[in-house]
Every structure is written in C-alpha cells, then in structure tokens.
Amino acid sequence: MIRRARPLLGTLVEIAALAKPSQDDAEVNLAMAAAFARIAAIGRSLSFHDGDSELSRLNANPGRWQPMSPDALRVLRLAKAMGKASDNRFNCTVGGELIHRRALPGHISHPVLPQGTWQDIALGHGSAKLLRPIAVTLDGIAKGYAVDVAVTELKKAGLAGGWVNAGGDLKVFGSASLAVQQRNAQGMSRALQINKMALASSRVSLTLDPDYPALLLPTGEAAMPAPAACPHSAEQAPERIVSVAARFAWRADALTKVASYLTDADCTGRIAALGGKILGFNQDERTIL
Amino acid sequence: MSHHYWNSLWFMPMAVVTAPAFAADYLTIPQAQALIFPAGAQFTDQGKLLTSDAKDQIKDLAGVRQRHDKQPIWRVEQEGKFLGWFIVDDVVGKHEYITYAVGISPAGEVLSMEILSYRETHGGQVRDAAWRQQFKGKTLKDPFKLDNDVSNISGATLSCRNLLDGVKRLLAIHKLFLAQDSIS
Numbered sequence: 001m002i003r004r005a006r007p008l009l010g011t012l013v014e015i016a017a018l019a020k021p022s023q024d025d026a027e028v029n030l031a032m033a034a035a036f037a038r039i040a041a042i043g044r045s046l047s048f049h050d051g052d053s054e055l056s057r058l059n060a061n062p063g064r065w066q067p068m069s070p071d072a073l074r075v076l077r078l079a080k081a082m083g084k085a086s087d088n089r090f091n092c093t094v095g096g097e098l099i100h101r102r103a104l105p106g107h108i109s110h111p112v113l114p115q116g117t118w119q120d121i122a123l124g125h126g127s128a129k130l131l132r133p134i135a136v137t138l139d140g141i142a143k144g145y146a147v148d149v150a151v152t153e154l155k156k157a158g159l160a161g162g163w164v165n166a167g168g169d170l171k172v173f174g175s176a177s178l179a180v181q182q183r184n185a186q187g188m189s190r191a192l193q194i195n196k197m198a199l200a201s202s203r204v205s206l207t208l209d210p211d212y213p214a215l216l217l218p219t220g221e222a223a224m225p226a227p228a229a230c231p232h233s234a235e236q237a238p239e240r241i242v243s244v245a246a247r248f249a250w251r252a253d254a255l256t257k258v259a260s261y262l263t264d265a266d267c268t269g270r271i272a273a274l275g276g277k278i279l280g281f282n283q284d285e286r287t288i289l
Numbered sequence: 290m291s292h293h294y295w296n297s298l299w300f301m302p303m304a305v306v307t308a309p310a311f312a313a314d315y316l317t318i319p320q321a322q323a324l325i326f327p328a329g330a331q332f333t334d335q336g337k338l339l340t341s342d343a344k345d346q347i348k349d350l351a352g353v354r355q356r357h358d359k360q361p362i363w364r365v366e367q368e369g370k371f372l373g374w375f376i377v378d379d380v381v382g383k384h385e386y387i388t389y390a391v392g393i394s395p396a397g398e399v400l401s402m403e404i405l406s407y408r409e410t411h412g413g414q415v416r417d418a419a420w421r422q423q424f425k426g427k428t429l430k431d432p433f434k435l436d437n438d439v440s441n442i443s444g445a446t447l448s449c450r451n452l453l454d455g456v457k458r459l460l461a462i463h464k465l466f467l468a469q470d471s472i473s
Contacts, residue, residue: 003313003315004315004316004403004404005313005315005404005407006402006403006404007402007404007452007453012387012404012407012452014313029324
C-alpha cells in the first residue's frame with residue numbers, strides 16, 4: 001500500500017492506494033497525482049475565501065448567468081437536490097449570514113441576503129444563476145464531493161483499492177479496509193472498520209470559534225430543536241459530534257449538517273430516508289460497516 | 290417562521306481520528322526526491338547551520354520562528370543543469386508533528402510539496418486519557434472551545450495552517466541564504 005498526504009481543501013488530505021499485482025509504484029503514483037490534482041482543482045473552483053474562484057464569481061453576479069465548470073455545476077446540482085430533499089435543512093445559501101458573523105470573508109461588494117433557499121439557484125447548460133442576491137457556500141458538501149471525485153480517479157486507474165481522507169470526510173473503496181477511531185463529545189471512543197463506504201463527521205457547537213471555519217446551520221424554514229428538547233446540547237454538553245455513513249462522501253458530508261438539525265427521535269429514520277446511516281455511539285462496541 | 294439566531298448551531302468539520310493518522314510514514318526522503326524532481330536528478334547535501342542572527346532574519350522575513358539550528362537542504366542538478374533545492378522540514382502543532390519536503394525552483398517558487406510523516410504528539414492510551422481529562426470540570430457556563438479549552442479533534446485544520454507557515458519560512462530561507470548560491 002502506498003500512502004501520501006498533501007495540504008489541500010484547508011486540511012490534510014491523505015490518499016492510500018493498493019496496487020494490482022500488474023501495477024508498479026510509478027503507475028500508482030501517477031494515479032495518486034491525478035487524484036490530488038482533481039481535489040486541488042475543485043478546491044480552487046469552489047473556494048469561498050478565494051475572491052477569484054468560480055463560486056466567488058457566481059456570488060458576485062446575482063441575476064446573471066455565469067459559466068461554470070462541470071464539477072462546480074455538479075456540486076451545485078447535488079446541493080440543490082439535498083436542499084430540496086431535506087426541506088432546506090441542508091442549505092448552501094447561508095453565506096450572507098456567515099459573512100455577517102465573520103465566519104467567512106466578506107468580499108462581495110453588493111448587499112447580500114442573510115440566507116436563501118435551494119430555489120434561489122438556477123442551473124442551465126454549463127452555467128448557473130442566482131435569482132436573489134444570496135451568497136452560496138459549498139463548504140458542507142464540496143469536500144465530500146472532492147473525495148468522491150478523487151476515488152473515481154483512483155478506480156479509473158485500475159487500482160485494487162484504497163481510500164481518500166480529507167480531514168474526516170473519507171471514502172474507502174475496493175479491497176482496502178480502514179480502521180477508524182470514532183469519538184464523541186464526552187471523550188468516549190470506539191473502533192470502526194470501514195470497507196467500501198464513505199463517512200463524514202461534524203462537530204456541532206453552540207459557540208463559534210474564530211479559529212475554525214464553521215458553518216451556520218440553516219434556520220430558514222426548518223424547525224429548530226429547542227435546547228431543552230435537544231438532549232445532546234442541553235443536558236450533556238453544549239456540543240455534539242455527528243457521524244454519518246453513506247455510499248458517497250458528498251452525501252455523508254451533507255447529511256451530517258442535516259442530522260445536526262434533528263432530534264434523536266427522528267434522526268435515524270430521516271437520515272436513512274435521505275440515503276445515509278447515523279453512526280450511533282455505544283462504548284466497547286466494535287462495528288464493521 | 291421566526292429566525293432564532295440565538296440558538297443557532299455552528300459546525301466544525303471534524304476529523305474522525307483515523308487510527309493510521311496517529312502515526313503515518315508516507316514517504317522516505319529519497320522517495321520524496323524522486324516524486325518532486327525528474328528521474329536522474331542528483332542531490333547534493335547542502336544542509337545549513339543557522340546562527341541566531343540568521344534565525345532572527347528568517348523570523349523577520351517570514352513572520353514565523355525558525356526553531357532548528359540545522360536545516361536539511363539539498364542542491365538539485367541534472368547533468369550539470371541547476372534544477373533547484375530540496376528542503377526537509379517539520380512543523381509542530383499543538384497535537385501533531387509533521388515532517389514534509391518541499392522542492393523550490395531556482396527562481397524561488399515552490400515546485401511541489403510532499404508530507405513525509407505525521408505524528409500525534411501523545412501516544413495512544415496516554416493521549417486518550419489526556420483527552421478525556423480535559424472535559425473534567427466543564428460546565429455549560431464554560432462552553433468548550435475547539436482551540437483553547439479542548440484539544441481539537443480536527444487537528445487537520447491546524448496542521449494545514451502550520452504547514453503553510455512552514456513553507457513561508459522555507460521560502461524565506463531560500464531568499465536569504467540560497468538564492469545567491471544559485472548564480473553560478
């Protein structure tokens with residue numbers, strides 16, 4: 001197995017690859033280089049922080065069709081679909097609110113609405129348009145998408161297996177198996193073995209840490225569990241950690257945001273309906289996914 | 290529907306700590322050299338000893354402190370043609386220790402960067418115990434903060450920033466002590 005890591009997407013991205021017997025190291029390294037290059041390109045294209053990115057261009061020009069790359073369009077399409085399916089619990093149009101809270105840089109020159117809905121983004125052939133002056137931020141889905149794309153690149157090269165891990169958004173494919181330590185906010189941990197599966201985790205907190213890029217949960221039309229009704233935040237700790245498994249990393253990534261919005265009672269079922277699996281937490285339990 | 294921002298939740302992307310990430314050796318120095326520079330490139334050890342004066346200069350230029358006195362540096366040539374520099378360095382975060390290599394062109398541009406190894410600074414059991422210990426005495430009035438109060442689980446975000454600072458420091462070393470060597 002060959003493993004390499006690079007600082008990308010604002011985190012450390014690790015790629016591991018298992019070669020087929022017919023493949024030499026040079027071939028594997030070439031496939032990994034291609035996978036890293038795809039991740040880097042998606043990072044550049046969908047960065048909110050970079051004022052020159054495709055995403056920033058879209059945000060800077062509401063009401064006008066903007067040409068978009070296939071990857072950018074695909075992520076926007078997935079984000080819209082997830083917004084629709086989750087009743088806006090997954091909401092990629094909260095950039096305005098995040099700028100206001102100084103969680104994201106405010107390099108948009110016109111006044112921006114705090115948040116919108118998935119309906120505010122129109123998609124055409126090779127282009128996208130914002131129907132209202134909102135700020136789209138794809139932090140909650142793009143990292144997972146980049147992981148999926150990198151895995152596709154590795155599979156295309158005919159590797160036997162491997163994984164891509166972008167700071168916790170990860171996907172394992174082929175014959176590879178990855179041991180993971182899952183921790184909850186109380187410090188408990190348990191071992192998981194991951195095969196042919198994507199996994200994502202988010203820490204949900206009641207406070208914003210300026211040192212960390214954070215995402216505001218959409219309040220929009222979704223019912224917010226009151227602190228008292230939310231056993232995690234009120235009684236145990238003002239924060240919790242949500243882990244979701246899915247077939248694709250973009251979905252696992254996005255569903256951690258949706259799950260943070262739901263109470264324990266309906267979380268498991270609703271996440272399952274959206275194509276994910278909540279990883280509950282029982283100490284000393286060893287789970288094979 | 291009213292917007293109760295007072296109870297808005299904030300997200301932090303969080304790394305599930307993968308077991309291999311406790312300690313991972315990605316590449317040896319020769320492997321990294323072969324990935325960053327073309328086949329047939331020759332590496333000549335030109336490690337630098339940095340005086341405290343030199344370290345101050347680096348800090349002034351890069352804004353980042355130079356910890357080590359000795360910086361491993363290789364001059365890279367291929368059939369007499371100067372290709373650039375290969376530098377090995379490490380950065381220390383609050384919870385991790387990362388060794389990495391950077392290729393720098395004769396003009397002072399980063400050609401490529403490879404992580405050589407990643408270490409968490411505490412060992413398995415101890416780390417877990419220490420990690421849990423932090424939660425002692427925490428109450429709702431004393432909300433956890435990722436960086437200050439509770440050792441963060443997503444060390445990756447910090448690592449990334451430390452790495453970028455590290456590269457800034459290496460580019461300062463290049464500008465101060467290597468660029469003039471390039472003129473041959």
